[in-house]
Amino acid sequence: MMATTHVFVALAVVAPVASAVPEFAPALAAGAVLGGLAPDLDLIFEHRRTFHFPLLGGVATGAVLPAAAIVPSSLTVGIAAFVAAGWLHAASDALGGGPEMDPWTSPSDRAVYDHVRGQWISPRRWIRYDGAPEDAALAVSLAVPALLVFDGWVTTLVVAGIVVSLGYALVRRRVVAWLPDWLE
Numbered sequence: 001m002m003a004t005t006h007v008f009v010a011l012a013v014v015a016p017v018a019s020a021v022p023e024f025a026p027a028l029a030a031g032a033v034l035g036g037l038a039p040d041l042d043l044i045f046e047h048r049r050t051f052h053f054p055l056l057g058g059v060a061t062g063a064v065l066p067a068a069a070i071v072p073s074s075l076t077v078g079i080a081a082f083v084a085a086g087w088l089h090a091a092s093d094a095l096g097g098g099p100e101m102d103p104w105t106s107p108s109d110r111a112v113y114d115h116v117r118g119q120w121i122s123p124r125r126w127i128r129y130d131g132a133p134e135d136a137a138l139a140v141s142l143a144v145p146a147l148l149v150f151d152g153w154v155t156t157l158v159v160a161g162i163v164v165s166l167g168y169a170l171v172r173r174r175v176v177a178w179l180p181d182w183l184e
């Protein structure tokens with residue numbers, strides 16, 4: 001899935017909370033956006049392994065959610081949104097394709113690393129690859145709750161994210177040819 005899809009998943013999840021408790025909306029949005037992006041920073045280490053916790057992330061989320069509910073503040077709520085968004089990112093990576101740029105010729109059997117069992121989870125390919133038409137459709141539909149609930153910088157970011165997602169999806173199958181060999 002595209003980075004924007006991960007961010008929109010997280011924003012869609014926190015949107016009802018932000019709607020119910022508007023004073024925490026900025027913290028929820030910031031946590032969701034950063035948490036949706038953060039796991040992929042492991043591109044420079046071992047991608048889909050170093051910062052991806054598809055199971056342990058759920059345990060961490062189970063710990064920070066009650067903490068934020070008991071001691072609600074922008075900081076605790078933002079951290080909870082960040083941890084939950086990072087977990088959803090890692091868990092949903094298992095539902096997409098592998099991290100390869102060129103799934104047509106070299107599909108990978110590694111979606112995301114399960115640190116608990118010490119093995120790779122294989123891709124379900126419900127979303128066949130990042131930037132697939134179904135990925136773009138998912139991204140746009142998941143962006144709707146965020147557009148309805150948030151305003152200000154979040155709206156700007158979401159609109160920009162939709163434009164980038166659609167543009168990327170349009171050229172996705174040609175991107176491979178433009179990349180230097182070492183990136184593939």
Ligand SMILES: [Zn+2]
Nearest residue numbers: 039040089093
């Ligand atoms: Zn990822």
